[in-house]
Amino acid sequence: MSSSILSAAVQQLAPCAWYIVAGALLAFVATRVVYRRFFHPLAKIPGPFLASVTTLYQAAYNAQYYKKIEQLHQIYGPVVRINPNEVHLSDPENYDKIYYMGTRFGKAPEFYGSFCIPHATFSTPSNEVHKGRRAALNPMFSRKMVLELESIVQDKADKLCKLMAKGLRETKPVDLHHAFRCVSVDVISDYAFDKSYNLMDQPDLGAHFFVMARGIGPAMYTFQSLRWLQPLALKIPPWLAPKLSKPLGTVFALQMEGVNQIEDVRSRMEAGKLDTEARPTIFTELLKPENYPGRPVPSTMELKDECYSILVAAADTTGNAMTTAAYHIMANRDIYDKLRAELFSAFPDPHATLDFLTLERLPYLTGVIKEALRLSFGVIGRLPRVTPEPGVHFNGYYIPPGTTIGMSSWLMHRNPEVFPDPMKFSPERWLDPADFRRLEKHIVPFGRGSRQCVGMPLAYCELYVTLGTFFHRFAGLEVFKTTPHDLEYEDFFSSYHLAGRNWLRAVGPVLEKV
Numbered sequence: 234m235s236s237s238i239l240s241a242a243v244q245q246l247a248p249c250a251w252y253i254v255a256g257a258l259l260a261f262v263a264t265r266v267v268y269r270r271f272f273h274p275l276a277k278i279p280g281p282f283l284a285s286v287t288t289l290y291q292a293a294y295n296a297q298y299y300k301k302i303e304q305l306h307q308i309y310g311p312v313v314r315i316n317p318n319e320v321h322l323s324d325p326e327n328y329d330k331i332y333y334m335g336t337r338f339g340k341a342p343e344f345y346g347s348f349c350i351p352h353a354t355f356s357t358p359s360n361e362v363h364k365g366r367r368a369a370l371n372p373m374f375s376r377k378m379v380l381e382l383e384s385i386v387q388d389k390a391d392k393l394c395k396l397m398a399k400g401l402r403e404t405k406p407v408d409l410h411h412a413f414r415c416v417s418v419d420v421i422s423d424y425a426f427d428k429s430y431n432l433m434d435q436p437d438l439g440a441h442f443f444v445m446a447r448g449i450g451p452a453m454y455t456f457q458s459l460r461w462l463q464p465l466a467l468k469i470p471p472w473l474a475p476k477l478s479k480p481l482g483t484v485f486a487l488q489m490e491g492v493n494q495i496e497d498v499r500s501r502m503e504a505g506k507l508d509t510e511a512r513p514t515i516f517t518e519l520l521k522p523e524n525y526p527g528r529p530v531p532s533t534m535e536l537k538d539e540c541y542s543i544l545v546a547a548a549d550t551t552g553n554a555m556t557t558a559a560y561h562i563m564a565n566r567d568i569y570d571k572l573r574a575e576l577f578s579a580f581p582d583p584h585a586t587l588d589f590l591t592l593e594r595l596p597y598l599t600g601v602i603k604e605a606l607r608l609s610f611g612v613i614g615r616l617p618r619v620t621p622e623p624g625v626h627f628n629g630y631y632i633p634p635g636t637t638i639g640m641s642s643w644l645m646h647r648n649p650e651v652f653p654d655p656m657k658f659s660p661e662r663w664l665d666p667a668d669f670r671r672l673e674k675h676i677v678p679f680g681r682g683s684r685q686c687v688g689m690p691l692a693y694c695e696l697y698v699t700l701g702t703f704f705h706r707f708a709g710l711e712v713f714k715t716t717p718h719d720l721e722y723e724d725f726f727s728s729y730h731l732a733g734r735n736w737l738r739a740v741g742p743v744l745e746k747v
C-alpha cells in the first residue's frame with residue numbers, strides 16, 4: 234500500500250522535477266550569456282556575439298579558426314574578441330609589445346594545458362618556472378652545439394639524396410613531404426637520445442609516427458572547448474583510451490614513446506654505454522645529477538613531457554618549411570637556376586659535403602629559406618598569452634589583466650604593406666640588405682622573446698644543409714601532381730596539410746652518381 238502511494242507520488246513529481254532542472258539550467262545559461270555579452274570586462278571589445286558568449290564558436294571552426302579570425306579582423310578592426318575571455322590582434326606594431334625578452338605575458342594555461350604535457354618547457358604557463366626549464370635546454374640548442382653536431386644533419390641530408398636518387402632510378406615519384414619530415418625527426422631523435430629513429434629507412438617513411446603526431450590535434454581542440462573533460466580523460470587506463478577515442482589514444486601513445494625513450498637513455502647511462510662527455514645529447518644532459526645542484530633530477534614522468542614536445546615541435550615545422558621551399562624551387566625554373574648557380578659558385582665539386590657556415594652566407598639561398606619560413610608560417614595560429622597587471626591598451630582598447638591575448642604568423646607574414654603580393658614566393662625580396670633588415674622585423678616563424686623557439690639554431694642548420702645539399706645534387710626535378718591548393722594548412726598548433734590532398738612528390742632525370 235505505502236509503496237504504491239510512493240511510486241504514484243514520484244510519477245507525479247518527476248515531470249515537475251524535470252521542469253525545475255531544465256528551468257534552472259536555462260536560467261544559468263541565460264545569466265551567463267547576458268553577463269558575458271553585456272557586463273564582462275571585455276564587453277566593449279568588438280567581435281561576433283557567439284564568440285563573446287561561448288567557446289563553442291571557436292569549436293565550430295576548429296582547425297580553420299585562424300582563417301575565420303582573419304575575416305573577423307576585416308569586419309571588426311584590429312582588436313577582436315574571439316572567445317569569451319580572449320582577444321586577437323592584427324596590427325603588426327603590437328607583436329613586440331607581447332612577445333619580447335623578459336615578457337610579463339605568461340602562456341595561457343587553458344590553451345597550453347590542452348596539450349597534456351604540464352612538465353614541458355613549451356607549455357609552462359609561468360615565465361618564472363619557464364626560465365629554469367629553458368636554462369636546462371639552452372646549452373643543447375646553442376649555435377656552438379649545433380655546429381659541433383652538424384655532421385648529424387649532413388648525414389641525414391645525404392640519406393635524403395640517396396632516397397631521391399633511388400626513386401629516380403626506379404622512375405617512381407618520391408614522397409618529399411614525408412622525406413623532409415624524416416630528416417627532421419631522424420636528426421632530433423639522434424640529437425635527443427643518441428639513437429636516431431631512422432624513419433627514412435622505413436618503406437612508408439615513418440608514416441605511423443606522423444599519423445600519431447597529427448592525431449593529437451583533435452584532442453587538443455576538444456580539451457580547449459570542454460575543459461572539464463581533460464582530467465577525466467587522462468584518468469582512463471592507457472589500454473582503454475584508443476578504444477574510446479583515437480585522438481586520446483594518440484596522446485597516450487606519444488607519452489609512452491617518451492617514457493620508453495627516457496628509460497632507455499637512463500639505462501644506457503647507468504650501464505656506461507653512453508659517453509656523455511664525447512657525445513652529449515638532450516636527455517643525457519637532462520638526466521645528469523650535476524646539472525641540478527641542490528635539486529632532484531626530474532623523474533621519467535616529468536621528462537616524458539619534454540620528450541613529447543621536442544619530437545612534435547621539431548617534426549612538422551621544419552618539414553613544412555622544407556616542403557614549401559622545395560615546391561617553389563621545383564615549380565619555378567628561374568628560382569631553381571639561380572639557386573644552383575649560387576650553390577655551384579660556392580661549392581664547385583658536385584659531390585662536396587656542404588657546410589652550414591658557408592651556406593648561411595649565400596644570399597639567394599637565404600632568401601629561399603626566409604620565404605619558406607614566411608609561407609610555411611611556423612605555428613600558423615595564434616600564440617595565446619595572459620595579460621599581466623594592470624592591463625594594457627592596444628589600438629585604443631583597454632585589455633584588462635587576466636585576458637588571453639594573441640597574434641599569429643598567418644596575419645603577420647601576409648601583410649601586403651610589408652610583403653607586396655604576399656603569397657608570391659620571392660627570394661628576391663630579401664636580397665637588398667636594407668630590405669632584409671626591414672622584412673626581418675616582420676617575420677615571426679619562431680615567435681619572439683623569452684618564449685621564442687629554442688630549436689631555432691638547429692632548425693636553420695637543417696634548412697640550410699638539407700635544402701643546399703639536395704638542390705646542389707639534383708638538377709631538373711619537377712613537382713609531381715602537387716598544386717598550391719595542396720599546400721594549404723589546418724591549424725592543430727602544428728600546421729598540417731589537409732587530409733585527402735596530394736603530398737609533395739618529385740620526379741626527374743636519373744643521376745649517374747650520388
Ligand code: HEM
Nearest residue numbers: 354355546547550551611612616678679680686687688692
Ligand atoms: C622551422 C622550424 C621550427 C619552427 C618554425 C618553430 C617554431 C616555434 C614557435 C613559433 C615556437 C613558440 C611557440 C609558442 O610561443 O607557444 C616554438 C617553440 C619551441 N620549439 Fe620550435 N620551431 C621549429 C623547430 C624546432 C626544433 C627543430 C625544435 C627542436 C627541439 C623545436 C623545439 C621547440 C621548443 C622546445 C619550443 C618551446 C620553447 C619554450 O617555450 O621555451 N622547434 N617553436
